[in-house]
Amino acid sequence: MPETSQDCKALFLKFVEAASEYCPPVGLQATAESAADGTEAQQSQEGRGAERILGMLSSCPLYRDDTGAAYIQINSRLERLDSRSRSLLAYLSYTYYTLTGKAPRRESIGQAVQVLEGKALCEGTLIEIFNRVGEKDGIIYYHMGGRCVAISAGKWELIDSAPVFFLTFNHQRPQPDPLKGGNSWQFFEFFNNIPEEKRLLVLVTIIASFIPKITHPVLGVIGSHGAGKSFFCGALKTIVDPSASTLLSMPRKEEDADLLLYRHHLLALDNLSELSGSLSDRLSAVITGAVLEKRQLHTDTDIILLRCNPVIVLNGIVPFIHRADLLDRTITVNLERITPTGRREESVFWRQFHEALPSIRGGIFDTLSKALEIYPTVKLKSLPRLADFCRFGFSIGEALGGRGNEFIQAYNENANLEIEEMIEGNSLCAAIVSCMEVRGYLEGTVKEILDKLREIASPATGDKSFPSSPRAFRAHLERLRVPLSEMGINYRVKGKTCKGRLIEFVKADAAPATDDGVSPEGDSELPF
Incomplete structure (x- = not known):
């Protein structure tokens, strides 16, 4: 032990000198270095993963739309650039594994998608996005899941790809090729319980569902138990927008209906008993072209804009629309109860319906191409609500055998019935x-x-x-x-x-009369 302060100072200086010359054992030093290198290697590996994914997608075109969404086209399929997209995540993971034999880190995919999204928003081509039905230069394009149908004035044809961009969803199903010279009236062989006076109005509404960029009325289907309401709505969905989810129920949260409206060109909601006032207002706004807003996360302020142009079909046992604004945009069809001798087994019904589907859809395209030829010559003397739909409806009625005025009369009668329904409800x-x-x-x-x-x-x-x-x-x-x-x-x-x-x-002593006539002279351009 040191006895004086000088001894303590000398001992302290020896410890300092020994510490400055200390070198850790080789094994411990290697462990520390490898730990540091491992962190850097891990970060480098993640970086290389994102860079590899970016390299894989370097030749894929990037796009943006007017709502601020970014897209990438992969093998003719348009994908929204969103790191939470399951379909995009699955495709990138599979492709990466196929090329490298390893699974990519989720962080690497997220980094790559974020880079691509920024690049698309800054450098991507501005495009217009459609769901199932699109238009360019006066030609209507119908996406069949593989090929497309191009419908123009006086003709239609099958083409391998369309010059417009379609959103595709996993629930959508491909379709058989339509037949030229088909018969759209064949639809009523499966639903002969639709009143005769309503059939022209129903068929015109179905055909008009293939026209983009116009306001479509709600089709409200009313009928008792056993009237075939669900079959009717499911058949319409199969004709216009075939899907794995043919019929859907109303979501518990009304805001969840926004995604359904965005994901389906024709949305069929089954077995409704009541529509709340707020949901009626929401549907009215969407029908007339309102853009839906969705918050990305409940914890942030980022907003996603969803643009859609849906056809809405609703059914129930009793009238369920009571708001005047939505009721004024609704065509109501009352189905009669199917008699025991008129019923078919479900499997037989759908087999026969799918066999007739190419003819029905072909007849629809035949009629629509004629209507596009007639449309520029038509001008209604008085425009009712949903004016674009009514003008196209008159053209379709004329293409169905000169029944344009009959369609207008049926449309006005429906409006009068809706007013009576308003009084009762x-x-x-x-x-x-x-x-x-x-x-x-x-x-x-x-x-x-x-x-x-x-x-x-x-x-x-x-x-x-x-x-x-x-x-x-x-x-x-x-x-x-x-x-x-x-x-x-x-x-x-x-x-x-x-x-x-x-x-x-x-x-007033009398309500103003409605003029159902038309003028032979009209606008020379389609409203697209």
Whole structure:
């Protein structure tokens, strides 16, 4: 032991000198170096994985659309560049394994996709994306899963590839080639319970489903048990947009319906009992061209824009659409109950239907090509709601044997039936109509009028069609303005008094007549 401070200082200096000259054992030194090298090797390997994936895809074209989405075309299939895409992840993983014999790291795929997405958004070609049905230079292209059908004025033909871009989804199914000279009316051999007066309207709606960039009406199918509602909707889906998911149920969360509308050109929802007001408003907006917004994750503010132009088919036992805005865009078909002698076994039905499908679809394309030839010469003297659909509908009716005016008449009759349905299904609307039939004129404060209408309607508890307060009364009236006007009933909100704001209802002597005629002269261009 050191006895003095000088001894302690000398001992301390020896320890310092020994420590500065210390070298760790060879084994421990090698372990530390290998650990450091391993981290760098791992990072380098991940980098090489991403670089290899980028090299694999270097010859694939990159695209972008006007919603800010990026795409890559791989073997004629257009894929959205999203690191969470299962189909893209599966393809890249399989290709990488085939070339290297090793599975890629998910981080490597994510890095590669992120680079490609940035490159596509900055350098990619701007394109327009379609789902199942597209258009370019006045020619309609129908994607059959492999080949395409090109439909122009006066003719249609099968082609190997189309000059437009289609989104493809795993649920979509390929189709048999259509037959020229087919018969679209053959569809009603399988559904002879559709009323005769509705058949032209139904067939025109089916054929118009192959026209892109127009507003399509909702097809609402109503019928009792055993009327074949699900078969009818499934057959329409098979004709227009064949899929592994032929019929779908309404999602529990309404916002999940957005993805269904985006992924299906024809969306068939089965066995509905009621449509909420918010979902009715959502469908109305999509029908008229609204772009859907989806948040990427619940934890961030990134928004995905989904553009779609769907055909919507809904079915139920009782009427389920009560909002005037959506009802005004709906064609309703009431199916009669199938008699015991008219029923077929399900396996027999679908076998016979698939055998007839090439003829039915070929007849549809024959009619549509004639309609495209007729369309530029048609101009309706008065334009109803969904004007583009009606003008095309008239052209299709003419192509079906000069039945254009018959289609317009059937369309207007459907609109009148929808108004009657509105009266039956809406307590407030029914009370206003009943009151105005007796009085012809009604004036008072908002509260006074509402109390009077409540006496007439006697709404049940929980009846959402009748307003619960004067404030809600104004909002309900705005939704009913158009159907009330169609019945010759108009209202206006007047000045405010000491008792409250006044409102006035006036019933016209007669509603304006609808002119069903057409002019032989029209626009020379298609609306595309």
